[in-house]
Amino acid sequence: MEPTVSSPAPESGSNDARRSFIAKMSAAVLGGFALVVPALTALTAYLNPVRQRSPGGEFFRLTALATLPEDGTPRRFPVITDRRDAWNRYPREPIGAVWLRRTGDQQDPVAAFQVVCPHAGCIIGLDTTPDGVRFFCPCHVAGFDLEGRRTDRPSPSPRDMDRLEVELRDGEVWVKFENFILGTSQQIAES
Numbered sequence: 001m002e003p004t005v006s007s008p009a010p011e012s013g014s015n016d017a018r019r020s021f022i023a024k025m026s027a028a029v030l031g032g033f034a035l036v037v038p039a040l041t042a043l044t045a046y047l048n049p050v051r052q053r054s055p056g057g058e059f060f061r062l063t064a065l066a067t068l069p070e071d072g073t074p075r076r077f078p079v080i081t082d083r084r085d086a087w088n089r090y091p092r093e094p095i096g097a098v099w100l101r102r103t104g105d106q107q108d109p110v111a112a113f114q115v116v117c118p119h120a121g122c123i124i125g126l127d128t129t130p131d132g133v134r135f136f137c138p139c140h141v142a143g144f145d146l147e148g149r150r151t152d153r154p155s156p157s158p159r160d161m162d163r164l165e166v167e168l169r170d171g172e173v174w175v176k177f178e179n180f181i182l183g184t185s186q187q188i189a190e191s
């Protein structure tokens with residue numbers, strides 16, 4: 001009697017159908033992810049409380065002219081206003097700061113500068129040298145004179161300090177507060 005040789009059973013039609021169904025489901029799930037993930041990302045970005053809107057390019061009253069030293073020494077003032085994001089309103093919060101100084105010029109008696117360094121966004125302070133006071137950014141050692149001009153050549157800063165528009169209204173100093181794009185040679189306001 002000849003030995004019985006077993007051979008693999010032929011694949012059934014139901015196995016093919018199952019494979020086809022699984023492949024279609026996988027494609028549908030992956031396709032769904034491809035659509036849902038960007039939509040969720042956009043929604044999260046929109047609702048994120050960090051996405052806060054602060055008014056820029058508006059005039060703010062910062063101080064009375066009489067508070068500025070007659071000798072031209074700069075003084076720093078916060079810019080305070082109401083702030084809001086997609087969910088909340090935050091009354092009376094600082095949105096930035098400005099250096100103010102008297103210039104001694106009748107036509108343009110007060111100069112205002114952004115405290116943010118145009119190089120990489122550190123805060124510019126004051127430094128006392130044997131030659132007097134100057135503006136100074138400690139992050140990458142950039143010096144500026146009291147007109148906001150760079151004193152070092154080359155300087156880490158790609159431009160002079162960002163000067164802001166000033167209006168005197170009944171003895172009070174109003175400044176058009178704006179933020180500017182960092183790292184560019186031109187002073188370009190953020191939109």
Ligand code: FES
Binds near residue numbers: 118120122137138156
């Ligand atoms: S951030 Fe001011 S010098 Fe670099």
